[in-house]
Amino acid sequence: MEGRFSTRWRFSRIMAMIQIIIGMFVIFISMASLHRFYNVSNLLHFSSIGACHKFDAITEGILHEGGYAPFDLKALSERIDEVLSQLSELQEKLESTAIKLSKNAKKGKNKVSTVGENITLVEFQRFLEDEVIRPLYDAHISLRLTRIPRPEDAVLGAHSGALTEDPLVNYFTVEETRKYITAKVNRDDMQNVYGLNKTYNTIGHTCVLMKEDLEKYMNYDVGSYCGDDWDLGQKLMLGGCDPLPRRRCLARASKLYQRPLPINESLWTIPDDGNVRWGKYKCRDFKCLSYRNPKRGYNKCVGCFDMEKEKLKWVTNGSLVDFMIKDVLNVKPGEIRIGLDVSVTTGTFAARMREFNVTIVSTALNLGAPFSDTIALRGLIPLYTTMSQRLPFFDNTMDLIHTSNFLDGWIELQLMDFILFDWDRILRPGGLLWVDRFSCARKDLDDYMYMFLQFRYKKHKWVVSFKSKTEVYLSALLEKPPRSL
Numbered sequence: 001m002e003g004r005f006s007t008r009w010r011f012s013r014i015m016a017m018i019q020i021i022i023g024m025f026v027i028f029i030s031m032a033s034l035h036r037f038y039n040v041s042n043l044l045h046f047s048s049i050g051a052c053h054k055f056d057a058i059t060e061g062i063l064h065e066g067g068y069a070p071f072d073l074k075a076l077s078e079r080i081d082e083v084l085s086q087l088s089e090l091q092e093k094l095e096s097t098a099i100k101l102s103k104n105a106k107k108g109k110n111k112v113s114t115v116g117e118n119i120t121l122v123e124f125q126r127f128l129e130d131e132v133i134r135p136l137y138d139a140h141i142s143l144r145l146t147r148i149p150r151p152e153d154a155v156l157g158a159h160s161g162a163l164t165e166d167p168l169v170n171y172f173t174v175e176e177t178r179k180y181i182t183a184k185v186n187r188d189d190m191q192n193v194y195g196l197n198k199t200y201n202t203i204g205h206t207c208v209l210m211k212e213d214l215e216k217y218m219n220y221d222v223g224s225y226c227g228d229d230w231d232l233g234q235k236l237m238l239g240g241c242d243p244l245p246r247r248r249c250l251a252r253a254s255k256l257y258q259r260p261l262p263i264n265e266s267l268w269t270i271p272d273d274g275n276v277r278w279g280k281y282k283c284r285d286f287k288c289l290s291y292r293n294p295k296r297g298y299n300k301c302v303g304c305f306d307m308e309k310e311k312l313k314w315v316t317n318g319s320l321v322d323f324m325i326k327d328v329l330n331v332k333p334g335e336i337r338i339g340l341d342v343s344v345t346t347g348t349f350a351a352r353m354r355e356f357n358v359t360i361v362s363t364a365l366n367l368g369a370p371f372s373d374t375i376a377l378r379g380l381i382p383l384y385t386t387m388s389q390r391l392p393f394f395d396n397t398m399d400l401i402h403t404s405n406f407l408d409g410w411i412e413l414q415l416m417d418f419i420l421f422d423w424d425r426i427l428r429p430g431g432l433l434w435v436d437r438f439s440c441a442r443k444d445l446d447d448y449m450y451m452f453l454q455f456r457y458k459k460h461k462w463v464v465s466f467k468s469k470t471e472v473y474l475s476a477l478l479e480k481p482p483r484s485l
């Protein structure tokens with residue numbers, strides 16, 4: 001009885017302390033923001049003009065001409081509103097928790113059971129962490145961010161009356177999107193070699209087709225945790241809203257994240273389940289992604305999460321369409337050092353090539369399974385990119401491009417043409433294009449063959465074999481000719 005009594009007493013004392021802390025925090029916020037206003041007004045020397053005029057002056061950005069950073073009043077008041085609502089939410093939560101606890105305690109007395117009132121130290125710590133400290137921290141970050149001035153263009157434009165508006169800014173309504181795509185003038189008018197003194201953040205123009213999803217994606221608390229919405233981002237990217245805007249929120253990580261394995265073990269080990277956020281997949285662990293499971297939730301690169309199968313690829317004699325890495329590298333001994341694997345993959349090609357001292361970057365989207373995470377956890381480089389974008393490599397730089405499980409017979413020919421020309425651009429003279437088991441309908445083979453042959457590459461290997469009655473595989477090893485003009 002005595003123990004129970006003291007636990008309750010301690011708990012209520014702690015609740016009281018928390019309330020005091022919150023109260024102090026609110027006072028602190030109010031003072032901090034007032035202090036800030038006061039400072040700003042002082043700098044203006046508007047001592048004889050009323051408060052309203054000060055307000056106007058600040059919002060219109062006259063400050064800017066005095067050399068002081070313009071101040072985003074609207075954002076500040078929004079932030080404060082947000083913080084206050086977060087705090088009141090917090091208070092409600094605390095109160096309801098307290099009521100619940102005391103109810104449980106009463107029940108406990110009647111039944112002579114002590115469950116409920118007896119909250120352990122660990123539980124209490126968790127409660128403090130989740131419900132009190134984190135929201136306070138979020139609020140803190142939100143307030144700090146009000147220091148960031150609004151984009152200067154908007155200020156200048158509003159002031160001069162001749163608004164030079166960036167394309168599409170007004171099409172979007174969520175403030176964060178508008179801020180993102182407004183051009184930012186570099187500090188001290190710093191110019192790049194083309195004389196440009198602004199930096200643009202861009203979003204793919206088809207973002208306008210997915211406006212609703214984009215606005216949802218960009219609607220978050222600056223400085224706080226992002227929603228668990230990476231798949232919404234991926235949907236936008238695949239819908240052509242690519243590149244996706246950056247966001248100023250903290251991406252979530254798995255709660256159970258453990259440090260990765262050392263490289264000599266990670267290359268050929270399926271990573272720990274805890275290192276992946278599984279929420280948006282059908283599977284909840286790596287075992288479930290096995291080719292044996294019909295409900296694995298993905299349909300490209302089936303079997304890629306089965307290491308014993310992966311270990312055989314490109315190093316053991318398979319069918320004629322499966323070239324071996326050592327044969328390919330022997331075409332250009334010592335010359336193949338860096339390359340790109342445009343495939344749906346868990347990184348096995350890059351892992352093998354690493355053993356041959358070749359550095360490979362693997363493209364990967366998380367289409368139904370955590371491909372990108374897996375590649376990274378194996379100690380390899382995943383390039384999280386869609387087909388919408390020009391590859392982020394300069395002309396004539398890559399020694400090798402390998403592709404499998406990717407273009408396959410569904411792709412529209414003109415799209416494929418643009419992609420292949422981009423590959424040709426980044427491949428260096430004498431670089432190799434390794435088409436690995438390109439599969440298509442037999443009737444389409446001629447069209448697709450023309451796609452690859454139009455570049456007049458040197459053919460080192462060229463194999464066509466039947467996949468089924470109506471489908472074929474094409475594997476080829478092609479060398480880009482020198483194009484010195």
Ligand SMILES: *[C@@H]1O[C@H](CO)[C@@H](O)[C@H](O)[C@H]1NC(C)=O
Nearest residue numbers: 003004007114115118119120
């Ligand atoms: C509190 O719970 C623990 C086990 O969770 C139990 O050992 C202990 O006796 C309980 N204390 C009281 C005061 O009921």
Ligand SMILES: *[C@@H]1O[C@H](CO)[C@@H](O)[C@H](O)[C@H]1NC(C)=O
Nearest residue numbers: 185186189191195196197198
């Ligand atoms: C940037 O460059 C443009 C023309 O190149 C110039 O008119 C402008 O004054 C420069 N500075 C700013 C802050 O825009």
Ligand SMILES: *[C@@H]1O[C@H](CO)[C@@H](O)[C@H](O)[C@H]1NC(C)=O
Nearest residue numbers: 261262263264265266267269
């Ligand atoms: C990996 O390397 C570390 C040291 O670099 C070594 O201690 C460990 O035994 C190696 N593991 C394997 C499986 O070779």
Ligand SMILES: *[C@@H]1O[C@H](CO)[C@@H](O)[C@H](O)[C@H]1NC(C)=O
Nearest residue numbers: 315316317318319320324327
């Ligand atoms: C693999 O196939 C090649 C010919 O395609 C043959 O020369 C070689 O001996 C085979 N290697 C093994 C291990 O079967």
Ligand SMILES: *[C@@H]1O[C@H](CO)[C@@H](O)[C@H](O)[C@H]1NC(C)=O
Nearest residue numbers: 329334353354355356357358
């Ligand atoms: C890779 O490089 C290491 C160190 O330079 C060397 O010992 C090894 O033989 C190389 N492997 C291959 C397959 O060339």
